[in-house]
Every structure is written in structure tokens, then in C-alpha cells.
Amino acid sequence: MIRIAAVGDVHLGEDMRGGLRPALDKVGEHADVLLLAGDLTRHGTVAEAAVVADEFADLAVPVVAVLGNHDHQDDKPLQVTKTLQDKGIHVLEGSTFVAEINGCTLGVAGVKGFGGGFAGKCGSAFGEREMKAFIQHTCDIAACLEQALSELDTDIKVALTHYAPVPDTLRGEPPEIYPFLGSYLLGEAIDATGTHLAVHGHAHFGTEQGMTPGGVRVRNVAQPIIRSAYAVYVMEAAAA
Amino acid sequence: MESEQYLAANLRRTVAEDPRTAELGVRIVVRGDHAMVSGDVACEDRRRALEEVLHEVAPELTILNDVRVTPAGEPDGEEDLR
Numbered sequence: 055m056i057r058i059a060a061v062g063d064v065h066l067g068e069d070m071r072g073g074l075r076p077a078l079d080k081v082g083e084h085a086d087v088l089l090l091a092g093d094l095t096r097h098g099t100v101a102e103a104a105v106v107a108d109e110f111a112d113l114a115v116p117v118v119a120v121l122g123n124h125d126h127q128d129d130k131p132l133q134v135t136k137t138l139q140d141k142g143i144h145v146l147e148g149s150t151f152v153a154e155i156n157g158c159t160l161g162v163a164g165v166k167g168f169g170g171g172f173a174g175k176c177g178s179a180f181g182e183r184e185m186k187a188f189i190q191h192t193c194d195i196a197a198c199l200e201q202a203l204s205e206l207d208t209d210i211k212v213a214l215t216h217y218a219p220v221p222d223t224l225r226g227e228p229p230e231i232y233p234f235l236g237s238y239l240l241g242e243a244i245d246a247t248g249t250h251l252a253v254h255g256h257a258h259f260g261t262e263q264g265m266t267p268g269g270v271r272v273r274n275v276a277q278p279i280i281r282s283a284y285a286v287y288v289m290e291a292a293a294a
Numbered sequence: 295m296e297s298e299q300y301l302a303a304n305l306r307r308t309v310a311e312d313p314r315t316a317e318l319g320v321r322i323v324v325r326g327d328h329a330m331v332s333g334d335v336a337c338e339d340r341r342r343a344l345e346e347v348l349h350e351v352a353p354e355l356t357i358l359n360d361v362r363v364t365p366a367g368e369p370d371g372e373e374d375l376r
Binding site for chain 1: 313316318319321333334335336337339340364365366367368369370371372373374375376
């Protein structure tokens, strides 16, 4: 059994320092690992990343994160990443985290993800340079996610993104903005790789529960949705 | 007079793009001389900042601030996915 805590969209800044810490200090009582689904900062500054790094440092469980769009706002994603890594946070972008917990192996593959829309209602890499770049960015990220997930050989495989892989967990958001909230290409990567759970954030007005076309559970853990410091999901390795 | 739709769209872009707010996760509805802002933000200061920025760019409007502060306590239970 593995207990997975997860939260996204905490949007920390100096004005929030220490705000999550009372709940985080007890995360070991609730969970075995903590996933952060992006938008950890407000403006993506290194100063805000330092607040995030301090907030999630020295917890009782490993912390695994992806960045979100807010974490790119200051155009310093590499410095933000390093600031988090320096405090022991595992930051994924096309990469994986593996741990053995309670005799069960857990693998997490993470990417920021991007928009583009969902099957039948999505953009194409065609036309203006800007449109091609927009969709190609999603294609590239989805390919990275699929590669990282396919490299995992663990009892439980989790996909961690900021953007949504399915429209289910966007219910409550205006349908017109779905193309800015996620992409079916992420869901396709999840379904192609024997993944057991997909966790994302980004959609503050969405809903927590969803499922990919291939039957993989999806959870939107944006903090305004889960309304706590983190949500906890209990999983077990599938019977051989 | 600026139409309510354009005004609401411009206010929404303002609170997303103004670094004092940087809030993409709020809704703004304009009706007559009232603007209602709703959604969740991380702390009370940011709730106040939204109201201040909106008042600054549209002083003629009465702001109904229905924004909530997201709770950040320990979770109430867990979901069993076994």
C-alpha cells in the first residue's frame, strides 16, 4: 500500500511563507510521498521559489514536483528548478522519480504539459508560426511524458503534470478555455504506458475526479478544488 | 459606454496580468454599475489586492468581492483507490 499526497497551484510568495507548514509537518502521518502539480509560485521568480523550497524542505516524505505556467512567468524555470532541487525537492520535466515504499515500488513521471485542447476540439500544428509553435510545444512535451512513463518498471506508475490530460476534471471551467487548460496528447501518453494514476492541477474551477479514455483515474489536485494542504490517494500494486 | 462584456474581459485580463494580483483563477461579471469577482485565492492579502486593483481600473463600479481564501489545513480523510 502506498499513500500518495498531492497538491497543485499553491502559488506561494513571501506573503504565504509558513502558511502550509502546519499541515506539511504532519504529512508523514497521512502519506508516504508528496506530489506537487505545478504553479508553486505566483510570478515564477527565484525569490518565490526560495519560499516554496523552504516550505517543502525537510518533510517526512519525499517531495516530487513539476512546474506550472506561473513558474515560467519570470522566464527563469531553470533557476526555479535549481532552487527547489537545492532543498531536496525532486523536480521532473520529462524525467522520473522512483522509490520503494512499504515493499511496493512507485514510479512518477512528470512534465509541465501544455494546452491544445481535447480530441475533436483541438488545435493543429498548421498555419502561422505561432500556432505551429503552440501545438508543437504540446506534442514535444507529450512525447517526453510517454518516453518517461514507458521507462518506468514499477508496481505503481503515476503521471504528474500541471496541465490536464482529460476534459473530465475541467468540468466547471468554461468549455471555451479548455484548449488553454490541457491536451488529449497527455492522456494518450498516459493510456499508452500502463499508467495507474494521473495527477494534475491548473484548473481552479474544475473538479477533482476524472478518467482517461483508457480507464486511468485522473485527479485534479488544484488547491481550490481539494480545499486542503494536500489530498491523499491510497493505492496498491495490481495483482500479478 | 464600454459594453459590459468588453469591460468584464478587460478587468479579467487586468487581474491576470497585473503583477500585484496575477490571478487567473477568478471570475468577473459586470452588470450595470456592479462587478462581482469570485473564485479562490491563497490568502487574505490577495483577496484585498484584487479589490484594490479592480477599483483602481474601474472606479465607477461597485465591487462585490465574493472571493474566498483557500483552506490549507490537513486533509479530512483520504481516497482509497485500491
